[in-house]
Amino acid sequence: MSLSTLTKPWEAMSYGFLDGSAKRELRRKMLKSVAVPGCQMPYASREVPMARGWGTGGLQVSLTLVNPQTRVKVIDQGADDSVNAASIRRFIARVAGTHTTMDTLEADLIQSRHRIPEEILREDQVLVLQVPNPEPLRPVQPNMSIARQMHADADYGRMWLQLYEQIVRSGRVMQGASYPSLVNGRHVMTPSPIPRWDVPKLHMAKHLTILSAGREKRIFAVPPFTRVEPLVFSDVPYKVEGHGHLTCTRSGTTGFFMNEIPQDDGSSAFEVSDSEWGVKTIRAHDGEGESRGETWYKDGEMPQ
Amino acid sequence: MAYVATRGGERAIEQSERLFREEMGSFDRYRVEEVKKSLPYLIDRVMGEASLYDEDLAALALAQTGGELYEAVLLLRAWRTSQPRLQVAAPIEQDTLFTHRRISAAFKDIPGGQVLGPTLDYAHRILATDVLQGETYAPDPVEPAADPSPAYQPSVSAWQADNDLLDPPAEDLTKGNDIPDLTREPLLFPSKRAHTLQSLARAETGGVLALGYAAMRGYGQAHPTVNELRLAEADIAVIHPDGRQFSAGRVKVSQAEVVDKKGEKLGIGYAATFGWNEVKCIAAATLDLNSPGAEKGSATEEEFFLYHTEGVESSGFCIHFKLPHYVTFQSSLDAMRDAKAKKGAGASKQQEPAE
Numbered sequence: 001m002s003l004s005t006l007t008k009p010w011e012a013m014s015y016g017f018l019d020g021s022a023k024r025e026l027r028r029k030m031l032k033s034v035a036v037p038g039c040q041m042p043y044a045s046r047e048v049p050m051a052r053g054w055g056t057g058g059l060q061v062s063l064t065l066v067n068p069q070t071r072v073k074v075i076d077q078g079a080d081d082s083v084n085a086a087s088i089r090r091f092i093a094r095v096a097g098t099h100t101t102m103d104t105l106e107a108d109l110i111q112s113r114h115r116i117p118e119e120i121l122r123e124d125q126v127l128v129l130q131v132p133n134p135e136p137l138r139p140v141q142p143n144m145s146i147a148r149q150m151h152a153d154a155d156y157g158r159m160w161l162q163l164y165e166q167i168v169r170s171g172r173v174m175q176g177a178s179y180p181s182l183v184n185g186r187h188v189m190t191p192s193p194i195p196r197w198d199v200p201k202l203h204m205a206k207h208l209t210i211l212s213a214g215r216e217k218r219i220f221a222v223p224p225f226t227r228v229e230p231l232v233f234s235d236v237p238y239k240v241e242g243h244g245h246l247t248c249t250r251s252g253t254t255g256f257f258m259n260e261i262p263q264d265d266g267s268s269a270f271e272v273s274d275s276e277w278g279v280k281t282i283r284a285h286d287g288e289g290e291s292r293g294e295t296w297y298k299d300g301e302m303p304q
Numbered sequence: 305m306a307y308v309a310t311r312g313g314e315r316a317i318e319q320s321e322r323l324f325r326e327e328m329g330s331f332d333r334y335r336v337e338e339v340k341k342s343l344p345y346l347i348d349r350v351m352g353e354a355s356l357y358d359e360d361l362a363a364l365a366l367a368q369t370g371g372e373l374y375e376a377v378l379l380l381r382a383w384r385t386s387q388p389r390l391q392v393a394a395p396i397e398q399d400t401l402f403t404h405r406r407i408s409a410a411f412k413d414i415p416g417g418q419v420l421g422p423t424l425d426y427a428h429r430i431l432a433t434d435v436l437q438g439e440t441y442a443p444d445p446v447e448p449a450a451d452p453s454p455a456y457q458p459s460v461s462a463w464q465a466d467n468d469l470l471d472p473p474a475e476d477l478t479k480g481n482d483i484p485d486l487t488r489e490p491l492l493f494p495s496k497r498a499h500t501l502q503s504l505a506r507a508e509t510g511g512v513l514a515l516g517y518a519a520m521r522g523y524g525q526a527h528p529t530v531n532e533l534r535l536a537e538a539d540i541a542v543i544h545p546d547g548r549q550f551s552a553g554r555v556k557v558s559q560a561e562v563v564d565k566k567g568e569k570l571g572i573g574y575a576a577t578f579g580w581n582e583v584k585c586i587a588a589a590t591l592d593l594n595s596p597g598a599e600k601g602s603a604t605e606e607e608f609f610l611y612h613t614e615g616v617e618s619s620g621f622c623i624h625f626k627l628p629h630y631v632t633f634q635s636s637l638d639a640m641r642d643a644k645a646k647k648g649a650g651a652s653k654q655q656e657p658a659e
């Protein structure tokens with residue numbers, strides 16, 4: 001036996017960039033967050049070769065979960081070709097040798113910023129959401145230690161009060177994205193800044209969602225088949241963005257979340273936010289075959 | 305018409321990086337060497353904020369980023385975190401520091417003397433424009449003192465503790481791998497003492513200064529007196545796997561003690577960092593002095609100043625606002641338009657509720 005049989009050749013970088021101890025910690029914290037759905041677990045959150053606030057939390061989770069067989073999809077605002085999504089995708093492939101894909105159905109792991117794809121995710125898929133601010137209580141309590149205590153006490157009174165005040169002042173809940181939601185009937189979480197359109201997709205979903213905030217060093221999860229209920233009053237129903245009737249000017253698809261594109265004549269055009277859904281729709285129209293999977297929304301409505 | 309997706313993303317980011325690097329051109333180790341030689345205080349600052357003591361790597365990071373400080377620190381942090389933790393060095397006591405500069409504002413003279421050491425404090429800040437005319441800037445040579453000042457001195461606070469003027473912090477006997485390590489665990493509050501000092505040691509200089517200055521101007525309860533400010537070199541002693549202790553070299557460190565009267569005793573604030581960085585140490589020690597009992601949410605509360613002086617996090621978050629946010633923006637627009645439409649439709653029949 002020689003020393004070389006006991007060791008591996010020196011390499012400039014660990015597989016998947018993160019070293020073994022960082023990955024072990026992340027796995028432990030992921031398991032904890034799955035065990036207590038919606039509860040924020042602090043983790044060390046190592047620096048990665050990307051700026052904080054640019055998806056470093058999601059990236060650490062992805063780097064921990066991938067292996068060379070994993071097919072990875074990365075989107076930002078629903079688009080695969082967004083510059084930061086391209087950068088993250090390239091980095092994961094570079095340090096972990098993974099396959100990349102833009103097809104939601106083909107992906108094993110989807111890292112996303114601000115969107116959940118329109119096609120239904122399966123049991124074998126993992127969605128990793130990048131989270132800028134993991135604390136739904138931040139608007140009513142910026143101090144993290146106090147907010148942590150409030151979660152422990154399930155003290156969400158000020159959260160409800162804030163929603164009530166919005167209804168009183170504006171006639172509706174004014175929360176745009178990041179709609180606070182009760183997970184498994186216990187912890188209020190932010191679903192990350194996904195639009196209200198996407199929150200119902202998390203409810204009793206088949207896939208695992210891991211939400212990771214690198215800068216704020218918090219990780220939380222929505223395990224498969226877990227209740228995710230937006231905070232609403234019984235007499236004021238939850239309302240998603242009114243995009244159900246809009247049609248994409250590029251692909252012709254109707255009934256999905258859209259990007260509004262201001263036009264020179266003062267009007268607006270719309271294009272579908274899930275860029276790959278748009279591509280698949282065009283391919284189908286052009287007779288290149290049907291590659292679209294089943295979607296959460298049907299005819300612009302989320303089935304109850 | 306066939307749909308052509310914009311797949312320009314990858315090419316665009318590649319070219320934008322090239323454009324940035326074009327200005328610096330190609331460089332080799334001679335430029336790194338030149339940066340290291342000519343900008344030691346910048347190197348010190350970067351090493352402190354990166355919490356990585358390596359002058360060559362710090363100079364390389366500066367050369368590679370064209371002096372974009374936050375980027376340089378991030379490069380070093382990302383490199384550092386991928387390195388294994390091989391050893392924890394032996395604790396360093398203040399009286400074992402090889403001291404270059406040690407001053408106290410609290411007493412006219414202190415045991416060991418006021419040692420000015422290297423400083424620009426009393427320089428007249430006049431720009432040496434002659435250099436641009438072709439002159440060489442040649443500093444006058446140092447005249448060594450007949451009696452060199454003693455290299456090793458205890459801290460001023462040790463004298464004060466002996467004279468019952470302050471209660472020294474309880475000795476922390478935690479050793480080796482049991483010492484909490486901020487780079488391997490999250491910062492939680494109330495913060496562990498080790499985490500607080502580590503966090504201040506690698507805090508962003510400008511951020512610490514801004515909040516420390518706010519405390520000094522009156523947003524803090526305590527007014528700092530610089531008990532001792534020290535620039536020194538510390539011997540790094542580590543244990544060889546065969547059990548012998550050996551020196552892994554010396555590192556430049558700076559530390560500050562600031563005090564204020566608290567009842568019948570002095571309260572003390574402390575900070576230390578890699579490299580020589582006086583402003584950071586005084587400001588950080590001032591925050592430390594002010595933090596016990598500080599009001600939640602005030603600039604001198606530990607949670608507030610430790611979170612907000614973390615340079616890699618704060619700079620990263622600041623520049624992340626450049627990323628597209630059109631989905632969240634669209635979501636807000638939808639809520640605004642709907643509320644407006646509701647108001648228009650219901651204005652005549654509905655009474656405004658009391659606010």
